Amino acid sequence: xxxxxxVARHAGVSVKTVSNVLSGYPHVRExxxxxxxxxxxxxxxxxxxxxxxxxxxxxxxxxxxxPELGQPYFGELADEILAAARRHxxxxxxxxxxxxxxxxxxxxxxxxxxxxDGLIFSPxxxxxxxxHLLDDLGYPLVLLGEQMFSSSVDHVTMRNIDGAQAATELLxxxxxxxxxxxxxLHAETAGSAWLRYTGYSKALEARGxxxxxxxxxxxxxxxxxxxGARAMADVLDSGVRVDGVVAFNDALAIGAMxxxxxxxxxxxxxxxxxxxxxxxxxxxxxxxxxxxDPGRREIANVAVDILRRRLQETQRPGAERxxxxxxxxxxxxxxRESTPRRSG
Amino acid sequence: xxxxxxVARHAGVSVKTVSNVLSGYPHVRExxxxxxxxxxxxxxxxxxxxxxxxxxxxxxxxxxxxPELGQPYFGELADEILAAARRHxxxxxxxxxxxxxxxxxxxxxxxxxxxxDGLIFSPxxxxxxxxHLLDDLGYPLVLLGEQMFSSSVDHVTMRNIDGAQAATELLxxxxxxxxxxxxxLHAETAGSAWLRYTGYSKALEARGxxxxxxxxxxxxxxxxxxxGARAMADVLDSGVRVDGVVAFNDALAIGAMxxxxxxxxxxxxxxxxxxxxxxxxxxxxxxxxxxxDPGRREIANVAVDILRRRLQETQRPGAERxxxxxxxxxxxxxxRESTPRRSG
DNA sequence: TCGCCGATCTACACCGGTGTAAATCGTTTC
DNA sequence: GAAACGATTTACACCGGTGTAGATCGGCGA
Numbered sequence: 001x002x003x004x005x006x007v008a009r010h011a012g013v014s015v016k017t018v019s020n021v022l023s024g025y026p027h028v029r030e031x032x033x034x035x036x037x038x039x040x041x042x043x044x045x046x047x048x049x050x051x052x053x054x055x056x057x058x059x060x061x062x063x064x065x066x067p068e069l070g071q072p073y074f075g076e077l078a079d080e081i082l083a084a085a086r087r088h089x090x091x092x093x094x095x096x097x098x099x100x101x102x103x104x105x106x107x108x109x110x111x112x113x114x115x116x117d118g119l120i121f122s123p124x125x126x127x128x129x130x131x132h133l134l135d136d137l138g139y140p141l142v143l144l145g146e147q148m149f150s151s152s153v154d155h156v157t158m159r160n161i162d163g164a165q166a167a168t169e170l171l172x173x174x175x176x177x178x179x180x181x182x183x184x185l186h187a188e189t190a191g192s193a194w195l196r197y198t199g200y201s202k203a204l205e206a207r208g209x210x211x212x213x214x215x216x217x218x219x220x221x222x223x224x225x226x227x228g229a230r231a232m233a234d235v236l237d238s239g240v241r242v243d244g245v246v247a248f249n250d251a252l253a254i255g256a257m258x259x260x261x262x263x264x265x266x267x268x269x270x271x272x273x274x275x276x277x278x279x280x281x282x283x284x285x286x287x288x289x290x291x292x293d294p295g296r297r298e299i300a301n302v303a304v305d306i307l308r309r310r311l312q313e314t315q316r317p318g319a320e321r322x323x324x325x326x327x328x329x330x331x332x333x334x335x336r337e338s339t340p341r342r343s344g
Numbered sequence: 345x346x347x348x349x350x351v352a353r354h355a356g357v358s359v360k361t362v363s364n365v366l367s368g369y370p371h372v373r374e375x376x377x378x379x380x381x382x383x384x385x386x387x388x389x390x391x392x393x394x395x396x397x398x399x400x401x402x403x404x405x406x407x408x409x410x411p412e413l414g415q416p417y418f419g420e421l422a423d424e425i426l427a428a429a430r431r432h433x434x435x436x437x438x439x440x441x442x443x444x445x446x447x448x449x450x451x452x453x454x455x456x457x458x459x460x461d462g463l464i465f466s467p468x469x470x471x472x473x474x475x476h477l478l479d480d481l482g483y484p485l486v487l488l489g490e491q492m493f494s495s496s497v498d499h500v501t502m503r504n505i506d507g508a509q510a511a512t513e514l515l516x517x518x519x520x521x522x523x524x525x526x527x528x529l530h531a532e533t534a535g536s537a538w539l540r541y542t543g544y545s546k547a548l549e550a551r552g553x554x555x556x557x558x559x560x561x562x563x564x565x566x567x568x569x570x571x572g573a574r575a576m577a578d579v580l581d582s583g584v585r586v587d588g589v590v591a592f593n594d595a596l597a598i599g600a601m602x603x604x605x606x607x608x609x610x611x612x613x614x615x616x617x618x619x620x621x622x623x624x625x626x627x628x629x630x631x632x633x634x635x636x637d638p639g640r641r642e643i644a645n646v647a648v649d650i651l652r653r654r655l656q657e658t659q660r661p662g663a664e665r666x667x668x669x670x671x672x673x674x675x676x677x678x679x680r681e682s683t684p685r686r687s688g
Numbered sequence: 689t690c691g692c693c694g695a696t697c698t699a700c701a702c703c704g705g706t707g708t709a710a711a712t713c714g715t716t717t718c
Numbered sequence: 719g720a721a722a723c724g725a726t727t728t729a730c731a732c733c734g735g736t737g738t739a740g741a742t743c744g745g746c747g748a
Contacts, residue, residue, distance in 0.1 A: 003704060014728045019706065027725055049458040051704040054398035055733055059459070061437070068423055070624060075419030079412055082440050091459075093405070094438050096426050113393035115403070115435075138345075225628035251628075258630050280414060284569035284595075286602050286630050347734060358698045363736065371695055395734035399703055690748090698741070703734105711728070717721085 002043040011039035022047060062307055063119040065095040065107035071224075072279040073249065073296075074122070077144075080300030081120060088308055099222060101125040111139040118307045123147040127187075140310035142303045146192050154310070154324050156303045158294035159331040160192050164199025166333050167246050167274040167292050172207055174340040176244035176272055179204070182217040182231045182256050183248030196248045196276065214240040219252060228255025236263060242271055250275035250282045250291055257285065257338065273338040287337035295329030302327050346387040355383035366391060406651055407463040409439040409451035415568075416623040417593065417640075418466070421488075424644030425464060432652055443566060445469040455483040462651045467491040471531075484654035486647045490536050498654065498668050500647045502638035503675040504536050508543025510677050511590050511618040511636050516551055518684040520588035520616055523548070526561040526575045526600050527592030540592045540620065558584040563596060572599025580607060586615055594619035594626045594635055601629065601682065617682040631681035639673030646671050 008015045013032060020028050021036040039045070053059045064081055066074040078094060085092050093116055097103030104126050111119050118140035124147055126133070131150040134141060143155045171179050181200045185193040201211050217231030228247060232255065235242060245260070247253035253275030257267055265271050267287055275282055275291035282289035306325060313321055352359045357376060364372050365380040372380075383389070397403045408425055410418040422438060429436050437460055441447030448470050455463050462484035468491055470477070475494040478485060487499045515523050525544045529537040545555050561575030572591060576599065579586060589604075591597035597619030601611055609615050611631055619626055619635035626633035650669060657665055 005704080015704090016706080016729080017727060020727085023706085027727090029726065032726080046456060048704055050394070050398045050401070050403065051733095052706080053459070054394045054735090055704080055706050057394070057733080059394065061459070069413050069426075070416065070420040070423045072414065072416060072419065075416065075422075076414040078419075078438075079414045079440055082413075082438065091437055091439075091454075093435055094422075094426065095435075096423060110435075112390050114395075115393045115397070115405070225624070229628065255628055258628055261630055280569070281625065284573065284599055284602055286605055349734080359734090360699080360736080361697060364697085367736085371697090373696065376696080392734055395703095396736085398705090399734080399736050401703085692746090692748105694743105694745100696741100696743075698739105700738090700740105702737085705733095707732085708730090709728100710730105711726100713726075714724095716723080718719105 001048075002045040003048070004045070006043055007036065007039045007045050010043060011035045057114070058311070059115055059117055060089060061091045061093050061116050062304075063093050063095055063107065063110050063116040063121075065097050065104065065110075065119065066122045067097050067099045067124045069094070069096060071251070072281055073251075073277050076279060077122075077296055077300060080297050081304060084301045084304040088304065090304070090308070097123075097125065099124050105133075108133065108137065111137070117311055118142070120144060120303050120307060127191075140307055140314065142307050142310075144299065144303060146195055149326075150324075152324055154306045154326075156299050156306065156325075156327045156329065158299065158329050160195035160294075161199040161202065163276060163292040163294060163331045163333075164196035164246060164248070165203045166199075166331070167276065167290075168200045168203035170274060170290070170333060170335075170339055171244035171246065171272050172203060172209075174244075174272060176340075177209065178212075178215065178241045179244035179246055180215040180217055180232070180235045180242050180256075181246050181248070182219065182228055182235070183223055183252045184216045184218045184231075186218065186220060193248055196246075200246050212240065214238045215242065217256075219248075223249045223252050225251045225255035225258070228252030229259040230255075232256035232259040236260075245271055245273040247273065247275050250277045250279045250289060253289055253291070253338075254281060254285050257287075257289070261286075267338050268340045272340050274333075275338075278334055282334075282336070285338075290336045290339040291334050293332050293334050295331060298329040302329065345392075346389040347392070348389070350387055351380065351383045351389045354387055355379045401458075402655070403459055403461055404433060405435045405437050405460050406648075407437050407439055407451065407454050407460040407465075409441050409448065409454075409463065410466045411441055411443045411468045413438070413440060415595070416625055417595075417621050420623060421466075421640055421644060424641050425648060428645045428648040432648065434648070434652070441467075441469065443468050449477075452477065452481065455481070461655055462486070464488060464647050464651060484651055484658065486651050486654075488643065488647060490539055493670075494668075496668055498650045498670075500643050500650065500669075500671045500673065502643065502673050504539035504638075505543040505546065507620060507636040507638060507675045508540035508590060508592070509547045510543075510675070511620065511634075512544045512547035513550075514618060514634070514677060514679075514683055515588035515590065515616050516547060516553075518588075518616060520684075521553060522556075522559065522585045523588035523590055524559040524561055524576070524579045524586050524600075525590050525592070526563065526572055526579070527567055527596045528560045528562045528575075530562065530564060537592055540590075544590050556584065558582045559586065561600075563592075567593045567596050569595045569599035569602070572596030573603040574599075576600035576603035580604075589615055589617045591617065591619050594621045594623045594633060597633055597635070597682075598625060598629050601631075601633070605630075611682050612684045616684050618677075619682075622678055626678075626680070629682075634680045634683040635678050637676050637678050639675060642673040646673065 069075045095107040122144040134150045134153045217235045219227035219231045275289045278291045278293035282291045413419045439451040466488040478497045561579045563571035563575045622635045622637035626635045
């Protein structure tokens with residue numbers, strides 16, 4: 001494998017001139033530039049990326065830690081982030097944390113090694129009390145989701161309360177009053193479950209409806225479809241009448257629809273269902289699922305953008321650090337078949 | 345950030361001794377070892393991975409190029425590969441190719457840069473005629489899937505023909521005779537579509553049934569659900585009677601089930617449906633989907649294993665290169681609700 | 689006591705680039 | 719024609735580890 005020194009010798013210039021040509025330094029005579037280029041081609045030289053990284057301290061690789069790619073929400077999010085990163089010439093090292101605390105702690109340590117310049121982190125097991133772990137990490141971190149907040153870290157997330165509230169209102173507007181909430185978690189006081197529940201209850205309260213605890217479906221493992229079906233079954237088994245369902249994500253909604261249909265209930269005639277996330281599944285479920293689009297692409301783009309800006313700040317030692325950002329992506333309801341048409 | 349030299353000074357030993365302690369070199373006195381360990385802790389030293397990579401020429405990062413993580417099959421496959429890699433201390437750089445030729449060619453170039461030691465490559469746009477591109481890449485490559493084959497490259501794939509044949513036989517055994525094949529592609533003469541079609545037609549021929557071209561549903565974009573629904577609609581619109589469906593993947597099957605149910609056909613009573621891939625969706629569709637489990641986890645484990653072995657071969661210059669492997673993972677049918685119970 | 693040997697530890701070159709400061713060169717200015 | 723200046727080019731240190739070869743040390747057999 002040819003090195004820069006080989007090219008320099010071949011072109012009759014110094015190593016540094018070769019380096020200058022390759023890195024686009026402007027003050028190189030055109031003739032020299034061409035001679036170097038010719039030598040590069042002649043020797044089939046390719047720059048040694050690891051040496052470059054070592055010397056410059058920048059790898060151009062950002063870490064992405066998500067719980068699990070098999071879950072469509074995270075798979076699709078990862079695709080968006082990968083695409084955004086690539087548009088800026090960054091590569092992405094994915095670190096799945098498997099919903100475990102150790103996995104997430106390990107992910108936070110990865111960039112310390114130096115191979116990864118910064119991290120986009122979507123926690124699922126760490127909780128608010130762990131927020132101090134995010135301080136002074138020594139590398140740029142962008143937090144996703146609402147598992148935890150920290151005033152010292154950039155954060156990109158979605159309008160959970162507004163989204164869940166809008167979803168609930170959609171059903172209320174259609175005259176539904178017995179609206180179940182699927183996806184409650186015991187452990188949380190600040191995560192997405194709690195926020196979405198808050199939106200749900202706000203919408204009810206605004207109409208003077210009290211929350212009926214029999215309508216709350218608990219899903220304590222994870223927001224997989226199986227738990228949606230089970231939570232829905234629990235609610236129905238309680239004997240309470242149900243004419244609407246707000247599920248805290250699409251997987252839960254699809255699981256809930258499965259259970260409703262298995263019991264002979266028609267969607268949306270008997271029960272209207274709204275999900276959350278707008279994953280691709282929701283477009284092809286039976287019936288297709290009305291859902292909240294939380295602005296996933298926007299989240300990905302903004303997260304990568306913020307990280308890039310922080311990396312640039314790090315590069316210039318003199319530059320001021322901007323203060324941490326909290327960005328809320330836009331939200332909108334995507335109406336499909338699982339909810340009744342709004343009556344004018 | 346503390347360096348090895350700082351630790352050495354603090355512990356009163358040479359840099360190399362610190363290096364020896366950290367890399368587990370046996371001939372270090374226990375007292376020295378402990379002194380170094382203490383200094384490492386005291387200074388919060390962490391080894392500079394980029395320097396190590398630069399010096400050793402091995403990054404411990406393998407590339408994974410798949411079309412798209414949002415597609416559950418690839419998301420789940422990526423999870424398995426990431427898990428297998430981690431068990432061996434490897435990290436994974438994912439390069440989504442977006443089903444494009446340029447994306448896949450770019451992915452093949454990534455390891456040349458030096459940051460990635462080897463590549464696990466699941467092509468979707470390159471074709472058999474491009475197989476020569478896989479020769480002499482200068483790094484270990486493991487090929488997944490059946491888009492292309494090359495006798496010079498390690499290859500891990502699944503029993504497509506057997507799987508599709510078994511799926512078709514399952515319906516035949518239940519007395520179904522008008523079995524549609526959903527997911528035909530015009531472009532292929534060797535890819536999974538072709539192989540799965542081969543299995544389908546073999547099963548029919550074994551029973552003396554001729555393939556009825558009206559039962560072939562074409563899905564020329566990609567094997568997304570939308571195309572499954574459309575292909576199913578095309579078949580039904582042709583006026584041919586249908587009592588069974590073999591879909592070439594689960595997403596197509598779920599799309600097809602959507603279309604069947606939209607037309608009032610009952611599954612499995614009127615039409616039995618079998619998918620391929622055993623993605624998580626298939627467990628929660630309505631009805632749940634009988635499918636072919638192609639041994640995804642086995643594929644991931646074997647692919648990582650082969651790559652590891654090749655990387656080790658590369659490390660020892662004297663070592664013999666084993667000849668390229670073609671590994672076929674085990675296959676099995678997972679029976680769920682979408683097919684009639686086998687009558688004894 | 690001396691020589692030998694393995695265990696332990698160290699000095700130093702080196703991996704392949706990039707940053708810095710300075711040398712060299714050709715013009716332009718006065 | 720000399721000083722001044724920007725454009726070009728270069729030498730050299732340096733990033734932070736690891737490999738190699740050799741120094742040092744303590745114990746043991748002769």
